[in-house]
Amino acid sequence: MAKTALITGVTGQDGAYLSQLLLEKGYKVFGVVRRSSHYGVHSHRLDWLGIADDVVFLDGDMTDLSGLCRIVRDVQPDEVYNLAAQSFVKTSWEQPFLTGNVTGLGAVVVLEALRLEAPQARFYQASSSEMFGLIQEKVQTETTPFYPRSPYAAAKLYAHWMTINYRESFDLFTCSGLLFNHESPLRGREFVTRKVTDAVARIKLGKLDTLELGNLDAKRDWGHAKDYVRAMWLMLQQDEPDDFVIATGRTTSVKQMVDIAFEHVGLKASDHVAINPDFYRPAEVDVLLGDAGKAKAKLGWEPEISLEDMICEMVDADIARHS
Ligand code: NDP
Ligand code: GDP
Numbered sequence: 001m002a003k004t005a006l007i008t009g010v011t012g013q014d015g016a017y018l019s020q021l022l023l024e025k026g027y028k029v030f031g032v033v034r035r036s037s038h039y040g041v042h043s044h045r046l047d048w049l050g051i052a053d054d055v056v057f058l059d060g061d062m063t064d065l066s067g068l069c070r071i072v073r074d075v076q077p078d079e080v081y082n083l084a085a086q087s088f089v090k091t092s093w094e095q096p097f098l099t100g101n102v103t104g105l106g107a108v109v110v111l112e113a114l115r116l117e118a119p120q121a122r123f124y125q126a127s128s129s130e131m132f133g134l135i136q137e138k139v140q141t142e143t144t145p146f147y148p149r150s151p152y153a154a155a156k157l158y159a160h161w162m163t164i165n166y167r168e169s170f171d172l173f174t175c176s177g178l179l180f181n182h183e184s185p186l187r188g189r190e191f192v193t194r195k196v197t198d199a200v201a202r203i204k205l206g207k208l209d210t211l212e213l214g215n216l217d218a219k220r221d222w223g224h225a226k227d228y229v230r231a232m233w234l235m236l237q238q239d240e241p242d243d244f245v246i247a248t249g250r251t252t253s254v255k256q257m258v259d260i261a262f263e264h265v266g267l268k269a270s271d272h273v274a275i276n277p278d279f280y281r282p283a284e285v286d287v288l289l290g291d292a293g294k295a296k297a298k299l300g301w302e303p304e305i306s307l308e309d310m311i312c313e314m315v316d317a318d319i320a321r322h323s
Helices: 013-024 041-048 065-075 089-094 096-117 151-170 192-204 225-235 254-264 293-299 307-322
Strands: 004-008 028-033 056-059 079-082 122-128 173-179 211-213 243-246 273-275
Touching: 004 013, 004 065, 013 028, 013 041, 013 225, 028 065, 056 065, 065 096, 079 096, 089 096, 089 151, 096 122, 096 151, 122 151, 122 225, 151 173, 173 225, 192 211, 192 254, 192 307, 211 254, 225 243, 225 293, 243 293, 254 307
Parallel strands: 004 028, 004 079, 028 056, 079 122, 122 173, 173 243, 211 273
Antiparallel strands: none
């Protein structure tokens, strides 16, 4: 019989690619969507992948326990992927309460719904490399101590420990994926990679002249969302629940990433990039670099798409969108 998956955050970048993967594997996919007055617009990423009609949407919000309980009771999922979050770090300083509520407590809403209504279901929590923040080890693994540097990271850390606590307290099958930054043509436009590829596309087409950015020296371990959703699924197929770092093992500065994007269209970044202090953060995560050795050994997972190929794919997709 076909397996059933429930995805919170189904309208986001990872929700879209994960839905695609699960549908390809024959799953029945249910997605939690928060109600909006803008009918229909929530599915633009799923539309882009051509799968919006294949996902069953259910109205629900991460701050509403009774609604999530009802959904879990009705769907009786085999697997639950908790991807919903206020996911943009910079916004988390402007909306720390909302971020704590949705990104932190929201995970407990889903865990409680499972404990009460479907304790046999397997649970994936979307944890983040931002939890390493002010890094305590040069290369971060599952045993590296955490040091969150934003309300977002602190909220994710709470959700991470609650995921482990529900495993240890109630014997639920819960996994936490410590995923490093991952991008794609479906990444939100406020994140630096997509902001850059979208601007490069418009500059190339003569629709924009200058791209304003913040800290060009920050370094991230960037992978492709398509590779990373595969790791989420693999975690829930194991005999025992566990936590895994998912990363490429390569770190690149924002400046180098910008150069890759401009060079792809035959332009020079120095002719178009300006620094705007508004895009600096109150506290920065200077560098992230992950070691996914455990995922390789236990899940057989390795990234397949390089940073260069991903940035070029994103620029090309943005040129197509703006043309
Ligand atoms: P997105 O920001 O693209 O998607 C977030 C999703 O959460 C959207 O579907 C959004 O719905 C939904 N959401 C937000 N608030 C609520 C709410 N109150 N109730 C219900 N749904 C809500 O994130 P990504 O796809 O990039 O990331 C997926 C998860 O992985 C997130 O939890 C993120 O924090 C985490 N993560 C991401 C990384 C990355 O590099 N992408 C790295 C590590 C972790 P709507 O469409 O209505 O806004
Ligand atoms: P994050 O790692 O989840 O915060 O992902 P982002 O893509 O938002 O930011 C990655 C890094 O890029 C951070 O260190 C930012 O400070 C840096 N950065 C530099 N300029 C910008 C910008 O204009 N927008 C964003 N979002 N980040 C920027």
